[in-house]
Amino acid sequence: MARRDKVQVPIGSPSVFRVASLCGVAGAQYRSAPRPRTPLRARAFRSTERAGLGNGRPGAMIEAARLTEETAGMSETNAIGPVVRALNILRALNHQPQSSLQSLHQATGLPKSTIHRLLATLKSEGYVRADVVKGTYTLTEKVLCLSEGFSEPELVVEVGAPIVLKSTRATGLPLALGTLDRGHIVVRYSSMPYSPIGSEHTTVGHVHGLVHSGMGQAYLAYCGQAERDRLLQWMQASLPEPGLWPAVEQDIQHQLAITRRRGYGLRKGQGRGSSTTLAVPLAHGERVLGVLSLTTFGALLTPERLRECVEQLDRTRQEICAAVGARLAQG
Structure with missing residues (x-):
């Protein structure tokens, strides 16, 4: 049987996979050149644009920057993102007798899909009441239990x-x-x-x-x-x-x-x-x-x-x- 010579191909070469298949090398593992990481602020802007917060408006870009800084701060303070967002929702609900999905979105800057999931969780735990006909949300008396320990x-x-x-x-x-x-x-x-x-x-x-x-x-x-x-x-x-x-x-x-x-x-x-x-x-x-x-x-x-x-x-x-x-x- 003819002996096949190994072909040395530099890692990260554009034709590495094509050469490997032509030479019949089986089971080899290849590493591509590491992709440069997108800066955190740029990733946040992209995510906010996908969530509908960007739209090229200066106010939305400022809001996106604020969310970026909050996200960066959470990693430094070990804050848990979902908990922080839920507390923001509770604070926004506390500012007015009735709130809609749109008003909560404007108050917190969170995506409506995220707000909807958080409201569903708070409702299941008894802290939020929903009016399906009006599309509004209000706090229940159960939220008072959260402050009873602080006299x-x-x-x-x-x-x-x-x-x-x-x-x-x-x-x-x-x-x-x-x-x-x-x-x-x-x-x-x-x-x-x-x-x-x-x-x-x-x-x-x-x-x-x-x-x-x-x-x-x-x-x-x-x-x-x-x-x-x-x-x-x-x-x-x-x-x-x-x-x-x-x-x-x-x-x-x-x-x-x-x-x-x-x-x-x-x-x-x-x-x-x-x-x-x-x-x-x-x-x-x-x-x-x-x-x-x-x-x-x-x-x-x-x-x-x-x-x-x-x-x-x-x-x-x-x-x-x-x-x-x-x-x-x-x-």
């Missing part, structure tokens, strides 16, 4: 944390924010790591009682009477010996009266090197939404220094309450 006390922490940090960086005082949770005050944010006179690294997660802690006194002394009565009933029910309650309640009322006269809650440290806490309520209207506190070594709080700390606490409290009120006014 006014949560807003205090979100709005107050940057203000607390700013105050600590300006004064060096270690501050903390606390909210009521099942009959106790829980520290939700602390600027202690940024303070040179903090008594420990952080107090986030610390749980304080309502009577013998500075934060608890500030809350219980200034909350509404109805809320105070409920909290006192909870304390009474938690006593191991109900017969002790009259004496305990008398002591509590005495502590609260002292707190109101003083103007802030106070827990004094016991012993050398122990910490002391001052606390003031964060209120909106007649409701106490949280507590602002300052905790440091008790030996540092001379009468003059104590007065300065109380004044700084009050200034920070006013700033937080004003910011919370502004956010609540926005709805």
Whole structure:
């Protein structure tokens, strides 16, 4: 049998496949020259034109550029595209009582086919209601469940944390924010790591009682009477010996009266090197939404220094309450 010589053909040659077939080479694998990648922005423009967003209009090209930047940003922030688009649809639906496919397309810049699929998903999950006759879509009451976990006390922490940090960086005082949770005050944010006179690294997660802690006194002394009565009933029910309650309640009322006269809650440290806490309520209207506190070594709080700390606490409290009120006014 005649021996066939192998033919060396440069990879990527235009005639590589034709030469290979003529030489009878079987089972060979060939690699073509790599195709240059189209820039991301150009690919986005092409995709938007195919989706009907381009049409040669400047506004559509700007929208396409915006979508391109969002797409590029998603890869950097690990955002999930379908989730982002669904949230955009929910935001657009929230801006008007009824929305059509066209109005959602104009508001979000998404292709109508994508909007239709997202609306179908949201409808199947109970968040969107469709009127087939009118061709409109509205949000259902189920969307309220998405915000129930974010309450006014949560807003205090979100709005107050940057203000607390700013105050600590300006004064060096270690501050903390606390909210009521099942009959106790829980520290939700602390600027202690940024303070040179903090008594420990952080107090986030610390749980304080309502009577013998500075934060608890500030809350219980200034909350509404109805809320105070409920909290006192909870304390009474938690006593191991109900017969002790009259004496305990008398002591509590005495502590609260002292707190109101003083103007802030106070827990004094016991012993050398122990910490002391001052606390003031964060209120909106007649409701106490949280507590602002300052905790440091008790030996540092001379009468003059104590007065300065109380004044700084009050200034920070006013700033937080004003910011919370502004956010609540926005709805």
